[in-house]
Amino acid sequence: MTNTHFGYQTVAEEEKAQKVAGVFHSVAAKYDVMNDVMSGGMHRLWKAFTIARAGVRPGFKVLDIAGGTGDLARAFAKQAGPTGEVWLTDINESMLRVGRDRLLNRGLVTPTLLCDAEKLPFPDDYFDRVSVAFGLRNMTHKDAALAEMRRVLKPGGKLLVLEFSKVWQPLQKPYDLYSFSVLPWMGQKIAGDAESYRYLAESIRMHPDQETLKSMMQAAGLERVEYFNLTAGVAALHTGIKL
């Protein structure tokens, strides 16, 4: 039996997916409120930057992996227009439910799919853009997931990975204080769930830093991989192209 990490704990590989699912079932309803409060609204800025870098044009086929509450898919669907195709997918049913209803309330009817990013149910060379925002961290086999994302991309298509990353060195101390003390406390007060937010903080620390993720994307076969530090490296957007 192989082991993997769940935050700072070491768990069996089979358990990780279940544990992550538990976290998101628990926070789904308050997910957006918590995001706003915890990041001071900054996750919107990061997503806006991602959307801008994606450069979706009318008619594009876009896959939003771990789309959760549908922030990216909503913007992509508007940009891709009626001739485009935007798929909202997530492995977590609770989150996907919230996202589906939210898109519908904004007048967008897009295909919504519950699926595992490590085994994407799409043909090769299908999408113009694949995005994964704050989802890669929770995947058990990141290299397998990245390879799958590359597989479904058309040649010339772009993969965008928005994820928490390693913060700029001088800010490390206050950032640690914030994420290990303030964050679980706020999670307790607002969502009534400190554990899930402790997992969030820990999983961010366990996630590969900018350079490591870049080399992982290159190993998965993506070309011209580059990254942009957002908010001093609290988050980073990695982009790569399938050639």
Next chain:
Amino acid sequence: MKKILITLMLMVTTMTLVISEAEARRMGGGGSFGRQSQSVTRSAPSQSSQSATTAPKPAAAPNSAAGAPAKPASPWRGILGGALLGLGLGALLSHFGLGGAMASMISTLLMIGLLAFAVMFIYRMFRRKNAPVGPQSAYAGAYNKDVYTPEIGSRIEPQSQPAALQSQPLAGAGAAAAPWGVPADFDVPAFLRSAKTYFIRLQAAWDKADINDIREFTTPEMFAELRMQIQERGATPNNTDVVSIDAELLGIETSADEYLASVKFSGMMSEAAGAPAAPFAEVWNLSKPVSGAGGWSLAGIQQIS
């Protein structure tokens, strides 16, 4: 001279024609036709009063689907403002091609400001939450009174409203002796979700004059009416865009051979290319045969006024 006059007159008449046509371009043109539900009209006073309160605040509309009273959103205004600023800046940066380093620097500055704001916001939130519980000094009590009065008032208002709404159709049902209401075991959220999907899909089909798609989701009478309207429209392009939508199941009427469900759609819609979104509200009456395998299909559109 005569020629000029005639051309002028022609121009004026065509312009007025264009203007009157551009009024409502959504499916059905904003009119009432097809099957009409008596029960909807009977409870119209309460409907219109409710649509008047929901219309100016479309942002709160999607939340009210669960029946929860809309809370005053004032504390969020700051955060949303900041987020909007962020969105704008993000778009601007990428527009000018300013990549990594510059974006990172600016966003760092923004982060400091936003974090300060978030800390202030949380501090205020918990202060307010804890205030009435703990023992307070005299001046603190006075301060809390100031803060609390508007919030309490605005919470009572929306809560009392649904009660009034519920009693109204019930009274109407008694008078008409027609069963009007929602069965307890009816899956309302799923029904409304499909209803919204149909609404959006049919608007798109209406834009494209997609006769086949419209036929699939309408009763034969309704389809005939809609096809006539599309033919009258001719080749003029039609662009509707549903910006936000909320659905409410007003009630289901059961007759000998069919069910008639009245769904009130409200939200914001832009009814011409590039036009600003305007609030809309109308009732769609969906029918389904009591026996047989037929699904719900659109039987009529009803305006509430």
